[in-house]
Amino acid sequence: MEYSIMERRTLVRAFALGAFTLTSVPAMMLAGCSKSEPAATDAPAVFRVGVTAGPHADIVTEAVKVAKTKGLTVEVVEFTDYITPDTALNDKKLDAAVYQHEPFLNAFNREQGTKLVKVADAVVQPMGFYSKKYKSVEDIPEGATFAIPNDPSNGGRGLLLIEAAGLIKLKADRGAEATLADIVENPKKLRIQELEAAQLPRSIDDLDVACVPMNYVISSGLSPEKDGFFFEDRNAPYALIIIAAREDNKDAAAVKTFVESYQSPDVRAFIEKTFQGQVRPAW
Incomplete structure (x- = not known):
């Protein structure tokens, strides 16, 4: 059975830094892999990825399907601001985040004293x-x-x-x-x-x-x-969106599996077909 994008997402509306209410996406979308599918090494029961509404949510939702074939169950968590996703990632309420450029991540780390890191390139989208x-x-x-x-x-x-x-x-x-x-x-x-x-x-x-x-x-x-x-310019560092994780989980198998899923041929084809050059794969 196919599910709509909205059915496959979790919507989070954050009203204060570091605090949000998590609403589960449909149970069937978050169900584990079949017994015949190997689980990703060190993978959490659900790998939670923070995004902002729009293209990032759509693209990560597409990566969910690829990740499932690799034994990783991914939950997409949407936010309506730029600060709360990184706060949630630092607090281990998320396992990764896809919505920001690296200068933003660096500024957040300086201001908050956090140790969030870039683990991969995601897409290019200029202001x-x-x-x-x-x-x-x-x-x-x-x-x-x-x-x-x-x-x-x-x-x-x-x-x-x-x-x-x-x-x-x-x-x-x-x-x-x-x-x-x-x-x-x-x-x-x-x-x-x-x-x-x-x-x-x-x-x-x-x-x-x-x-x-x-x-x-x-x-x-x-x-x-x-x-x-x-x-x-499309080569500007501020136009390059990254995948971020924490210093303590950047090398985890689940993070690597998610990156591989995001940077897959299926997700590339989805980006190119859906956004017609407005958003471009960065890998």
């Missing part, structure tokens, strides 16, 4: 400018209202994108750690706001331009072709 009013950088008027994500590294990432478009200048060498206070030149007197990344797509009607991560573009129904007009 871009999105607007219902303008179609090019040249069209953006003086005093335009921009929005960027309010989390530390993606906020800096948005500022770097605005700088790359020639609209502002930042203090040298700040990189993705740049904040609004690091803007040293703003010739068009842009008004730059910080909003939660998930809120950016639904706020576009009230803004002139928003810097939106690709996963939220796709999950919201925005179109990079119709609504977007300036993007990160």
